[in-house]
Each structure stands twice: as C-alpha cells, then as structure tokens.
Amino acid sequence: MTDSTISAIMPKPITGPLIWLRANLFANPFNILMTVLVVWFLAMSLPALLDWVLLDAVFQANNVRECRAAGSGACWAFIGEKHRLILFGLYPYDEQWRPMLVVLLLIAMVGVSCLRRFWTKWLAPMWVATLMIVGVLMWGGVLGLTYVENARWGGLPLTMILAFVAIAVAFPLGVLLALGRRSNLPAIRAICTIYIELVRGVPAVSLLFMASVMLPLLLPEGMSIDKLLRAQIALIVYASAYLAEVVRGGLQSLSKGQYEAADALGLTYWQKQRLIILPQALRITIPPLVNTLITVFKDTSLVVIIGLYDLMNAAKASFVDPAWRGSSIEAYVFVSLIYFAFCFFMSKYSQSIEKRLAKSQNR
Amino acid sequence: MATAVQQPSDAPMILLEKVNKWYGDFHVLTDIDLSVKRGERIVICGPSGSGKSTMIRCINRLEEHQAGRIVVDGVELTNDVRKVDAVRRDVGMVFQHFNLFPHLTVLQNLTLAPIWVRKTPKAEAEATAMKYLERVRIPEQANKFPGQLSGGQQQRVAIARALCINPKVMLFDEPTSALDPEMVAEVLDVMIKLAEESNVTMLCVTHEMGFARSVADRVIFMDRGQIVEQNTPEEFFSHPQNERTKLFLSQILAH
Numbered sequence: 031m032t033d034s035t036i037s038a039i040m041p042k043p044i045t046g047p048l049i050w051l052r053a054n055l056f057a058n059p060f061n062i063l064m065t066v067l068v069v070w071f072l073a074m075s076l077p078a079l080l081d082w083v084l085l086d087a088v089f090q091a092n093n094v095r096e097c098r099a100a101g102s103g104a105c106w107a108f109i110g111e112k113h114r115l116i117l118f119g120l121y122p123y124d125e126q127w128r129p130m131l132v133v134l135l136l137i138a139m140v141g142v143s144c145l146r147r148f149w150t151k152w153l154a155p156m157w158v159a160t161l162m163i164v165g166v167l168m169w170g171g172v173l174g175l176t177y178v179e180n181a182r183w184g185g186l187p188l189t190m191i192l193a194f195v196a197i198a199v200a201f202p203l204g205v206l207l208a209l210g211r212r213s214n215l216p217a218i219r220a221i222c223t224i225y226i227e228l229v230r231g232v233p234a235v236s237l238l239f240m241a242s243v244m245l246p247l248l249l250p251e252g253m254s255i256d257k258l259l260r261a262q263i264a265l266i267v268y269a270s271a272y273l274a275e276v277v278r279g280g281l282q283s284l285s286k287g288q289y290e291a292a293d294a295l296g297l298t299y300w301q302k303q304r305l306i307i308l309p310q311a312l313r314i315t316i317p318p319l320v321n322t323l324i325t326v327f328k329d330t331s332l333v334v335i336i337g338l339y340d341l342m343n344a345a346k347a348s349f350v351d352p353a354w355r356g357s358s359i360e361a362y363v364f365v366s367l368i369y370f371a372f373c374f375f376m377s378k379y380s381q382s383i384e385k386r387l388a389k390s391q392n393r
Numbered sequence: 394m395a396t397a398v399q400q401p402s403d404a405p406m407i408l409l410e411k412v413n414k415w416y417g418d419f420h421v422l423t424d425i426d427l428s429v430k431r432g433e434r435i436v437i438c439g440p441s442g443s444g445k446s447t448m449i450r451c452i453n454r455l456e457e458h459q460a461g462r463i464v465v466d467g468v469e470l471t472n473d474v475r476k477v478d479a480v481r482r483d484v485g486m487v488f489q490h491f492n493l494f495p496h497l498t499v500l501q502n503l504t505l506a507p508i509w510v511r512k513t514p515k516a517e518a519e520a521t522a523m524k525y526l527e528r529v530r531i532p533e534q535a536n537k538f539p540g541q542l543s544g545g546q547q548q549r550v551a552i553a554r555a556l557c558i559n560p561k562v563m564l565f566d567e568p569t570s571a572l573d574p575e576m577v578a579e580v581l582d583v584m585i586k587l588a589e590e591s592n593v594t595m596l597c598v599t600h601e602m603g604f605a606r607s608v609a610d611r612v613i614f615m616d617r618g619q620i621v622e623q624n625t626p627e628e629f630f631s632h633p634q635n636e637r638t639k640l641f642l643s644q645i646l647a648h
Binding site (some may be wrong): 287309 | 495
C-alpha cells in the first residue's frame with residue numbers, strides 16, 4: 031500500500047418518501063401483510079369512531095330520550111348537563127368555584143414544580159402554603175366561606191388531593207422502607223420486609239376496606255378518624271410498599287464500589303445515601319417509578335369501595351339520574367380523558383427528565 | 394475527635410498485631426503483624442487470593458477483622474463508629490475500579506468529602522481540588538463527568554479525590570490492574586511524584602515491580618493470608634529468601 035491521500039468520501043445517506051415507505055412499511059412479506067391488516071382495520075374503525083364522536087353526536091338535548099332521537103352518536107349533551115356533578119361530586123353547587131380554584135391551583139403548582147428554575151428553597155414553603163390554601167378553600171368556615179364537611183368533597187379535586195398526598199407521603203416512606211430492607215440492623219430489616227410483603231400481598235381494595243372497617247375498631251373508645259383520612263392512610267400504606275420495592279431495585283443495581291468509595295471518604299450513613307446512592311438509584315428507576323405513580327393516581331378510584339365520591343364514583347353517580355339513564359359510555363369516556371391527561375403528562379415529563387439526565391452525563 | 398492525644402513522631406502510623414480474618418471457613422488473614430512508620434512507603438505483592446487487598450481494606454475498615462488489633466495513628470479500630478470515622482478522615486483510598494461517582498462532575502467528586510466530612514467552605518474546597526487536579530495534570534477536566542474520561546484519567550481523578558481530604562495514609566488497592574496498558578504509566582507517574590513530593594504514608598498493593606524499586610522503602614510478599622517475607626526492594630528482588638517468594642518473582646518477572 032502506498033500512503034496516498036485518502037480519497038473516500040462518506041456516502042450520503044439515501045433518503046426519500048418512497049425509500050422510507052419501503053423500509054418501514056413494505057420491507058418483507060410479513061411486514062407487507064401487517065401494513066395491509068393495519069390499514070384495513072383503520073379503514074373499518076376510524077369512520078365509525080368519527081361518526082360516534084362527532085358527526086352523529088348530539089350536543090343539545092334535555093334528556094337521554096331526546097338525545098337518542100336526534101342522533102345515533104355520543105350524547106355529549108349529557109356531559110354538558112352533568113359535568114359539574116362529575117367534576118365536583120356532591121360539593122354544594124353554589125360553592126363549586128372553590129374546588130375549581132383548588133384544581134387550578136394544584137395544576138399550577140405542579141407546573142411550577144416541574145420547571146427547573148423553580149427548584150429552590152422556596153418550593154417546599156410554597157407547597158405548604160398551597161396546601162393550606164387548598165384546605166381553607168375546601169373546608170371553608172373562615173373568611174366568610176361557608177363550612178363544607180369533607181364527606182361532601184368529591185370529583186376531580188378529591189382525586190387530586192388523594193393522589194398528591196398519597197404520592198408525597200408514600201415516596202419518602204417508600205425510600206426509607208427500601209433502605210430499611212437493606213439495613214445491617216436485623217430488627218429494622220425484619221420490620222421493613224414484613225411491612226412490604228404484607229401490604230404487597232393483599233389487594234388494594236381490601237386495604238381500603240380494612241382501613242375503613244378495622245381501623246375504627248383498633249382505636250380507643252370515643253376516638254374516630256375521618257373516612258377521608260382513613261382512605262388517605264390506606265392509599266399511602268399501599269403506595270409506599272410498591273414504591274419501596276421499585277427503589278430497592280435501583281439500590282441493588284449500584285456496584286459495591288460506590289458504597290465503599292463513600293465509606294472510605296468518611297461519609298456518614300445518611301450522607302452516603304443522600305449524596306451518592308439515592309441520586310443514582312432513583313435516576314435508574316425513573317421508568318418503573320413513574321409507572322407506579324401512574325398506578326397510584328388511577329387506583330385512587332378504588333375509594334369507591336368505602337363510599338367516597340372521587341372522580342370515578344361521581345361519574346357513576348351522574349348517570350343514575352332517570353332522565354339520563356344509559357349515558358354511562360359518555361361518562362366513562364369523559365373521566366377517562368381526564369385520567370389520561372394527568373397520566374400522559376406524568377409519562378411525558380419523566381421522559382424529558384430522562385433525556386436531560388442522559389445529556390448531562392453524556393455517556 | 395477521637396484522636397485527642399498527639400502521637401509521638403516515632404510511634405508507628407499503622408500497627409497490626411496478630412490480625413486474623415475469616416470469610417466463612419476460609420482463613421483469609423492469619424496472624425498478620427505489621428508496623429508501618431510515618432512516611433514509610435510499602436509495596437505489597439503476592440499471588441491472587443493471598444489476602445493483600447483484604448489486609449489493606451481492614452486498615453480503613455471496609456472489612457472487619459475478627460481477631461487481633463489494628464491501630465491507625467493511635468486510634469484502635471473497633472466497632473465504635475466514631476473511631477472508624479476518625480480513622481477514615483485520615484486515610485485516603487484508591488480502588489482498582491476507580492469508584493468515582495458517575496453522577497457528579499470531577500470537581501464535585503473531589504469536593505464532596507471536604508465539604509461534607511471536613512466542613513470546608515465550598516470555595517476553599519474547590520481551590521484545594523483544583524490544586525490537586527493540577528498535581529495529577531488534568532485541571533482542564535474539572536467540569537466533565539467521570540464517564541467522559543479515559544481509564545487513566547479516571548484513576549488520576551480518584552487519586553486526587555483521596556488526596557483532597559489531606560490524608561496521613563494513602564491506600565492503593567491494585568490501582569493499575571484495571572487499566573489499558575498504555576495508561577498504566579501516567580498513573581504510576583502520578584504516584585511516584587506523590588511519593589517524592591509529600592511525606593504521606595503509602596501502602597500499595599501492586600505487581601508493578603518497577604514502581605516498587607523506585608518508590609518503596611519496603612516490599613512485603615504475602616501468600617495464603619500470611620506475610621511470608623519483607624525486605625528493602627534491593628534485597629527483596631536480588632536475594633529473595635523464601636521459596637514461595639522466589640517462585641512468585643520468577644513468574645511475574647519471567648517475561
């Protein structure tokens with residue numbers, strides 16, 4: 031070989047719509063078959079769906095009979111009539127601007143908390159203040175607001191409060207349980223393991239049921255815990271056990287060398303966990319962590335078992351009205367969209383965190 | 394601090410007396426006696442599984458010994474957490490696999506212990522860290538993450554990290570054996586320079602015999618959990634006494 035100048039030029043990637051189609055839709059016989067099947071399925075189902083949702087849908091009607099007479103599609107008039115019952119449950123009708131404000135406030139705070147530039151020492155006090163305002167708005171009884179007992183809370187604000195508080199308390203509790211289960215101290219390890227296995231081994235429904243029926247029996251005479259609080263405790267207990275196992279998975283994936291390096295530098299146990307171990311373990315577990323958080327958010331709908339009117343139960347209550355009987359599909363589609371909006375946001379936000387973390391380490 | 398009494402300068406920096414350790418039934422350290430003077434440089438070699446790493450890992454209690462005494466700068470290692478912490482404040486360690494913290498930048502790796510353990514103000518800790526990064530000749534990498542560096546650079550960062558706590562003792566646990574061959578020299582250079590320019594006590598588990606010749610005051614040969622032979626590098630390499638030492642030296646110097 032002579033050392034002549036290198037003349038090869040990097041070939042340009044060949045692109046174009048036809049090439050894309052060939053590569054992605056018609057690459058081989060199986061691929062072609064799948065493409066044809068999918069197109070056929072879409073051709074069959076999309077027009078029908080569009081008819082139901084939009085073209086044959088009824089937006090103006092006074093009851094379900096008028097709706098069905100006016101068109102064969104969805105009866106969105108039902109949502110127009112009942113959306114306040116679904117969104118706010120049995121909360122007094124004239125006061126429903128209060129839970130509305132609570133929903134907007136909580137959404138705004140979540141939005142703020144997701145932005146990096148607000149990750150300062152003020153974020154925690156802001157949340158405390160927000161929760162106090164939420165309490166004032168929901169209960170009232172001060173500042174000229176009429177008192178609304180929490181048995182009448184319902185709909186979206188109830189779902190959001192249950193989910194947010196459950197996640198906010200269960201997450202640190204889950205981290206502690208995960209650390210405890212890997213502790214060197216046998217008593218702590220045993221307690222954490224038993225807690226996790228017991229809670230994980232029973233259905234969430236039975237936890238809620240036990241919290242609602244058994245907890246009052248265990249309390250001393252004359253003392254009672256509010257039904258909402260009991261549901262909240264059950265959700266926290268349930269979520270913490272699942273989160274603990276997710277976090278433990280992350281802890282186990284770290285090499286022993288990370289622990290040894292932290293020990294050799296003289297960090298204390300808590301410094302080591304907080305500065306070295308948890309930042310890495312939680313980063314690894316973002317996908318299963320968010321998966322669990324989404325599950326917790328949706329599982330708040332199980333409080334129906336003890337008669338709380340959360341978003342799902344309020345939706346069920348909405349089509350009991352004889353004038354609107356048979357509108358269950360519309361009600362479920364409506365609340366499903368709300369649940370989906372929240373869960374989709376969580377999913378997208380976690381993906382953006384993952385991307386940013388991957389970029390910062392550039393590995 | 395547990396080290397209230399200033400130790401006389403002729404007292405040993407590290408003292409091991411009849412140290413024994415078992416992994417289950419396996420007797421990994423047998424009656425280890427070792428006294429290390431202040432500023433002494435010791436190279437420990439021996440076949441794999443001979444207990445060399447375990448011995449130096451006992452000195453900062455990454456491993457617990459089960460019988461005998463280990464005293465570091467006048468502080469005896471026991472189950473007392475305060476004593477363990479006191480010893481670790483004075484002992485830096487460099488690992489075979491670097492064990493840098495991948496989620497922190499190089500600079501953050503270096504300032505972590507000074508800020509959290511020694512309570513040094515951040516600016517001061519960063520200035521010290523930059524000084525040591527210059528000493529290991531990679532100040533320009535301060536704001537990168539460990540994953541962006543080569544193995545040799547990572548190990549030099551790890552050495553700088555251990556030096557940032559201003560240790561009296563440095564433990565090296567096979568610092569070059571996970572490196573690609575072309576990177577061994579840059580790490581050894583840093584270690585030789587450290588030995589020349591400071592009076593830190595060094596214990597180094599390594600098979601780099603060139604390093605042993607140029608730096609060590611004493612070479613220790615371990616086999617089957619025992620110290621078989623120890624001598625100055627000249628005597629150790631030219632007149633090994635024990636048969637096992639001779640066999641080992643012939644194996645590693647053969648090629």
